[in-house]
Amino acid sequence: MLNIVVCVKAVPDSSMTAKLKIDPITKSLPRLDIPLVINPLDSHALEAALQLKKKYSAHITILCMGPPPAGNIVRECLALGADKGILLTDPAFAGADAFATAYTLAKAIEKNGPVDVVFCGMASSDGATEWVGPEIATFLNMPVVTMVREIVEDQGDEWIVKADYDHGHRKVKLKLPAVITVTRNLNQPRTLSFSGILKARSKEITVWDREKLDILAERVGLKGSPTYVTEMANLENRRKVEILEGSLQEKVERLVQILSDAGVV
Amino acid sequence: MEEKSAPVFVVAEQGEGEIRSVSLQLVGKARQLADDLGSKVGVVLLGQNLTKVAQELVEAGADLVFKGDSDLLVPYQAELYSEMIVNIMVEHCPDILLIGSTFMGRELAPLIAAKLETGLAAHCIDLVINNEGILEQKIPAYGGKITIVCPEKRPQMATVANGVFPNPVLDIARSGEIIPIDVPKEFPLRVQTLEIVKEKSEGISLETASVIVAGGAGAGDHDGWHQIAELADLLNAGFGSTRPAVDAGWTELETMIGQSGKMVNPEIYIGVGLSGELQHMVGVVAAKIMIAINNDAKAPVFEQVDYGVVEDCRVFVPALVNKLKNNKAEARRAAHVN
Numbered sequence: 289m290l291n292i293v294v295c296v297k298a299v300p301d302s303s304m305t306a307k308l309k310i311d312p313i314t315k316s317l318p319r320l321d322i323p324l325v326i327n328p329l330d331s332h333a334l335e336a337a338l339q340l341k342k343k344y345s346a347h348i349t350i351l352c353m354g355p356p357p358a359g360n361i362v363r364e365c366l367a368l369g370a371d372k373g374i375l376l377t378d379p380a381f382a383g384a385d386a387f388a389t390a391y392t393l394a395k396a397i398e399k400n401g402p403v404d405v406v407f408c409g410m411a412s413s414d415g416a417t418e419w420v421g422p423e424i425a426t427f428l429n430m431p432v433v434t435m436v437r438e439i440v441e442d443q444g445d446e447w448i449v450k451a452d453y454d455h456g457h458r459k460v461k462l463k464l465p466a467v468i469t470v471t472r473n474l475n476q477p478r479t480l481s482f483s484g485i486l487k488a489r490s491k492e493i494t495v496w497d498r499e500k501l502d503i504l505a506e507r508v509g510l511k512g513s514p515t516y517v518t519e520m521a522n523l524e525n526r527r528k529v530e531i532l533e534g535s536l537q538e539k540v541e542r543l544v545q546i547l548s549d550a551g552v553v
Numbered sequence: 554m555e556e557k558s559a560p561v562f563v564v565a566e567q568g569e570g571e572i573r574s575v576s577l578q579l580v581g582k583a584r585q586l587a588d589d590l591g592s593k594v595g596v597v598l599l600g601q602n603l604t605k606v607a608q609e610l611v612e613a614g615a616d617l618v619f620k621g622d623s624d625l626l627v628p629y630q631a632e633l634y635s636e637m638i639v640n641i642m643v644e645h646c647p648d649i650l651l652i653g654s655t656f657m658g659r660e661l662a663p664l665i666a667a668k669l670e671t672g673l674a675a676h677c678i679d680l681v682i683n684n685e686g687i688l689e690q691k692i693p694a695y696g697g698k699i700t701i702v703c704p705e706k707r708p709q710m711a712t713v714a715n716g717v718f719p720n721p722v723l724d725i726a727r728s729g730e731i732i733p734i735d736v737p738k739e740f741p742l743r744v745q746t747l748e749i750v751k752e753k754s755e756g757i758s759l760e761t762a763s764v765i766v767a768g769g770a771g772a773g774d775h776d777g778w779h780q781i782a783e784l785a786d787l788l789n790a791g792f793g794s795t796r797p798a799v800d801a802g803w804t805e806l807e808t809m810i811g812q813s814g815k816m817v818n819p820e821i822y823i824g825v826g827l828s829g830e831l832q833h834m835v836g837v838v839a840a841k842i843m844i845a846i847n848n849d850a851k852a853p854v855f856e857q858v859d860y861g862v863v864e865d866c867r868v869f870v871p872a873l874v875n876k877l878k879n880n881k882a883e884a885r886r887a888a889h890v891n
Contacts, residue, residue, distance in 0.1 A: 328800075386663070387672060411813065417675040419663035426667035431632060431743035434660045448747075453656045454568075455807070456752035458628070463743040472800070514672030518689070519700040527843065531850075531861040536869065539862050540876045543844070546860055550821055550842055552764055552788055553877060 290346040298324040298358035329409025331477040367488035378497035383510030390423030421469035559648040575653035581721025584614030611729035623736040635664040650708040672703035716816035762791030770797035771826020811836035826866040829854025
């Protein structure tokens with residue numbers, strides 16, 4: 289049986305974070321209650337696992353580090369067909385950068401038991417780093433392929449995958465156990481079904497904190513993070529900004545004039 | 554020159570004996586940082602047939618080029634590359650390590666950072682040494698930019714996209730040391746790149762286009778998107794996109810402009826149906842003239858451009874396309890008459 293771990297992150301809903309702006313006076317983000325959703329790329333990671341489960345016998349564990357409300361995201365993954373959900377939550381985990389996050393997730397994967405494949409989204413929509421997957425692989429001493437767009441061969445313990453590469457792709461052979469980070473082109477994630485939601489109701493979510501994971505306090509959260517944010521600043525705007533006036537046709541003509549003055553038309 | 558501090562390193566990337574522009578740009582930046590710190594610039598260069606490329610890196614500002622030249626290094630193999638780079642880092646303990654945000658760099662950088670147990674800032678748009686000699690790494694976020702530091706662990710690592718820093722002026726009189734390094738034979742590869750396949754040559758390359766039209770979510774649907782494509786076509790422009798347009802399935806990830814996409818440098822940029830999110834806008838700030846078309850007068854894009862058109866792009870773009878076509882037809886008739 290294939291043991292699969294899917295790492296998911298609960299991120300603020302991006303349709304609402306787009307409106308978040310650094311306060312020019314306090315130089316910090318205004319605190320708003322933005323609902324958490326599954327990091328969109330991670331839903332492609334889960335879909336990859338679910339498709340493998342349909343083909344072969346597989347057991348899917350969802351691993352999520354986040355505040356207690358992130359448990360809802362884990363439950364959503366269970367409703368989609370995952371078998372086990374683990375939420376890593378502890379105030380000590382707060383402020384983790386990619387390094388500390390990957391370290392904590394790797395420790396949890398070890399604690400969870402044997403694993404053949406770890407799937408991650410290739411990036412998170414909020415932090416926008418792409419480091420967690422490959423760093424997990426390094427901590428677990430596993431190989432990794434990033435930005436996988438197609439799984440060509442998934443029988444046995446030698447897989448062949450295609451991953452995005454400069455103006456094309458690279459074809460890669462990898463030996464399991466391995467970490468795979470996925471792009472949105474890999475698959476089309478399924479949507480929740482009512483029966484799935486009902487089934488997930490009875491599934492337990494395992495909750496682990498730092499002590500359960502047996503990690504030193506200086507290896508997690510802000511303390512365990514080599515990097516941190518020191519400053520937030522607004523970008524200064526140097527452009528003059530002329531909003532074109534008049535009717536639609538007048539605006540069209542003015543814009544054509546601007547393009548013509550610039551030598552484009 | 555006496556060295557006051559640990560060197561600044563760059564992982565350079567080349568393909569078929571041609572250096573990637575981002576690598577030269579990073580060596581130029583590393584030169585500047587090393588001069589600020591009073592240290593040297595080291596470059597790791599892996600691949601095959603590297604004599605010319607190694608010399609170019611010296612001309613761009615490198616003092617030391619560690620050259621692994623072997624057929625074992627083609628194509629790129631993540632485990633072998635990261636192992637070799639980590640070994641050099643352990644030996645030379647650099648203060649800073651810069652890597653291009655290419656597909657290779659984005660995979661290698663975290664493998665190296667995790668091995669060295671250090672921090673890694675993603676896709677920086679500026680790098681500055683502060684008063685304490687710490688590297689301030691600027692990345693865009695939430696309508697501004699945030700500063701990331703890695704004060705204790707070394708090297709301070711950052712990835713940077715092509716086009717963020719200027720191409721350095723090559724100085725053919727510069728001298729530097731080129732140091733061949735051993736390539737491990739019989740290295741067991743658990744991940745093996747079998748082949749690298751080029752799929753398509755892009756139409757007009759975004760990196761070199763003098764006019765760029767970029768479309769966003771405001772296109773509404775495939776029809777709206779095709780209207781913007783037609784405008785780009787008429788203007789002989791590169792056609793770029795934002796994340797939401799890629800997510801909507803109207804275009805490929807390759808066309809995305811911004812922090813996690815391409816950084817571009819056109820004379821003229823026209824943003825159509827996009828709100829002006831910083832993740833996108835950082836990719837186009839270098840444009841000489843910026844124009845935005847959007848139906849929402851309050852969209853942040855109108856604070857970041859030279860000319861703004863507050864109109865629904867699905868109405869305005871066809872009108873503009875029409876006008877441009879008519880002008881072209883008239884010009885042709887005029888030429889005919891004369």
